[in-house]
Amino acid sequence: MAFQEKPMGFFTDTSICIGCKACEVACKEWNQLEGNPAHFTADSFDNTGQLDAQNWRHVQFIEQIPDNNGVVMTPTPIAGGQAWLMMSDVCKHCKNASCMEVCPTNALMRTEYDTVYIQNDVCNGCRNCISACPYGVIGFNEEKGIAQKCTLCYDRLQGGLQPACAKACPTESIKFGYVDDLHKVADDRLANLQKQGYAKAQLYGRDEQVYGGLNAFFLLMDKPEVYKLPSEANATLPTRNNLPGYVGGVATAVVGLIAGLLAFRSGRMNANNNTTTTPR
Amino acid sequence: MLAAEHFASPPHWEWWILGYFFFGGISGGSYALGTLLRFSGNARDETAARIAFITSFIALIPCPIFLTIDLGQPLLFWHMLVDTSTGGLAFRPESPMSLGSWALLVFGIFSFVSFLGAIAEVGWFRATGGIARALRGTAGLVWSAIGTVFGLFICAYTGVLLAVSNQTVWSDAGWALGGMFVASALAGSAALLLLLARSRRDVDADTAVRLESADRYFVILETILIAIFLVTLAIAGTIGKVLGVWIVLWLLVILGLLAPLALRSGAARRWPPVAAPLLALLGVLALRALVIFSAQT
Secondary structure, eight states: OOOOOOOOOEEEGGOOOOOOOOOHHHHHHHHTTTOOOOOOOOTTTOOOOSHHHHHHEEEEEEOOEEETEEEEEOOOGGTTTTEEEEEEEEEESSOOHHHHHSSSSEEEEEOTTTEEEETTTTOOOOOHHHHHHHTOOOETTTTTTEEEOOOOSHHHTTTOOHHHHHHOTOOOOOOEEEEEHHHHHHHHHHHHHHHHOOOTTTESSSSSTTOOBSEEEEEEOOGGGGGOOOOTTTOOOGGGHHHHHHHHHHHHHHHHHHHHHHHHSSSSSSSSSSOOBOOO | OOOOOOOOOOOOOOOOHHHHHHHHHHHHHHHHHHHHHTTTBBBBHHHHHHHHHHHHHHHHHHHHHHHHHHHHSSSGGGTTBBBBTSSSBBOOOOOOHHHHHHHHHHHHHHHHHHHHHHHTTTTGGGGGHHHHHHHHHHHHHHHHHHHHHHHHHHHHHHHHHHSSSSOTTTTTTTTTHHHHHHHHHHHHHHHHHHHHHHHHSSSOOHHHHHHHHHHHHHHHHHHHHHHHHHHHHHHHGGGGGGGGGGHHHHHHHHHHHHHHHHHTTTTTSSSSSSHHHHHHHHHHHHHHHHHHHHOOO
């Protein structure tokens, strides 16, 4: 059965992510992404590295193992998902999307499910969206010469199927659904965690403070910056610099033109030099 | 103040974009200088003005080529202007790249027409003498004034394009980059015009002297904008990104700034005449290189 045409997205509950990377594999399988050659990242169990044109899901491994006076302690379940953080990162499908703001070709569009989608046949590979995305989600596909990122499995949605990553997630850390419904699930989960004493637990992108709200939002067990997510204060749209940028340019141009005119109209080098003036 | 944090990936705008920023700046700046020389109302400046308009168009030629080559899909360059989804025009004022694409097209028309007029005036191509006649007098001044607006926009928007992002350095210096690129373009163009003027005997010596004077004003303006750029980065806590290995490029920038001033003080009297303008141009290139590359590494 097809989905209704209303906002759909992910609620990724990082407190129950086990870092199995099933989401990464399912994503690559469905979207026929070859992936990048494996290499040693020296970053915990992460050999994916980052989101890019070949990785539309990326499981972050963040080690925060308590250091007890130099003696590294073995993390225990008591740490409650706070010593070894894992998060399956993905395009946030922002309500106010930085990438859409700057795209000069309208290759980036919003679908009937309120998700952000790159039209492959319209994109000409200018990479402006890459410079704008605050999450480093979009990558440049060298082979195709275009920008690529998670489509929230747009093709599957049209067939009434949930995205591959959510389908494959064994712990239901990645929950898919209508955003309104996901908000309720997230609120309940957060309340539950806070009741258990996880003071740092927080929702990211649930509300409008971050890019007008994220259709793919998260439950985090620490500050957003720990997960390489900009905090509310740093979650700024690129177009904030449009007006000041142009004002700075215009002001400088005016000063420059006046300075130039003054220089060119100034007295001639030699007083005895006869000058002629063009008729106006 | 809260230090800016960036988690954005670099767009890998590199050598082609550097080339475009440089030549685009020189083209826009040269056109503005040509217009200023015409507005000065001195017939002896006319030769230098023609050189400026010719330089502007020649410098503009590589710009669309570099931009197209830099695209992942060069054959789809026209998607910058035509919205293939709707069949209408792809004009998006909030996107500096979209505005810049249109401005480049419009400025190209102004620059080309002024170029045709200038080459007819110098006798290289008399077939366009009609254009040269049409550009004389008030009509020509109006034409070049409007062209200057677009030319200076080309200089400025490249900085705004970088600022309208979420990249470190670029977005942190939001309102300084556009102005800095304008000032640098004017200084570089004045240096290039001086270089060309000195290679020709028909350019009035006094015009060259006043060009030097204008160049010094532009250099002072550029220095102020560079200082503002550095202060904004310091406030954002990202100034470290443009230091370190980039000191080499800063040295070139400083040399480029000092060269025109050194001429005035007499310290560089023994230099070959082309030395100061060449150093100034190198400084323009270095400034753009360090802004482009430092943020992406």
